[in-house]
């Protein structure tokens with residue numbers, strides 16, 4: 001049986017091994033890594049899939065922001081990477097992890113989730129590329145893979161650059177705790 005539990009229960013070295021297995025050891029060159037440079041994953045929004053005490057999947061969420069041409073900063077939550085042990089893929093673990101992260105983002109009233117991923121996979125959770133059509137990233141990306149999960153009733157800016165959300169010491173992290 002596979003349980004979805006807080007990622008804080010898992011040793012950092014085990015997470016790194018899983019990410020290497022799922023994405024390859026050259027994964028650090030991806031543009032997604034530039035989005036979260038210098039920030040830590042958010043403990044309340046990140047989850048592990050554990051089969052017994054073996055890590056077979058993970059999802060991490062990070063504080064990021066869209067900065068508009070006018071200088072407005074709009075907080076967002078980077079959802080991902082979602083990683084499943086290659087030997088355990090196509091068994092629903094990725095969907096359970098993604099749904100757990102989305103539920104936690106909503107429960108904590110965290111900023112809207114953004115990710116870089118396949119619309120064929122993430123569309124089932126409600127992620128769409130249309131709202132991000134005018135957004136830019138600090139590295140190469142395919143616009144149809146920059147996906148936002150819209151918050152009903154909330155309209156986000158149509159243009160801007162996405163990057164890490166670095167908070168000053170003493171200021172709130174952007175995640176409202178229950």
Ligand SMILES: CC(C)(COP(=O)(O)OP(=O)(O)OC[C@H]1O[C@@H](n2cnc3c(N)ncnc32)[C@H](O)[C@@H]1OP(=O)(O)O)[C@@H](O)C(=O)NCCC(=O)NCCS
Pocket residue numbers: 022023080081082083084085088089090091092093094095096116117118120121
């Ligand atoms: C992508 C990934 C997270 C999916 O997790 P998973 O546990 O293997 O997948 P699930 O069992 O939850 O879902 C299986 C379904 O997703 C589909 N699917 C899996 N990966 C897909 C992809 N990249 N694009 C489109 N569909 C995909 C399967 O075809 C299957 O479809 P179905 O439900 O219609 O039969 C996992 O395969 C993985 O870690 N891949 C390598 C790393 C990666 O690419 N991560 C995503 C980017 S952040």
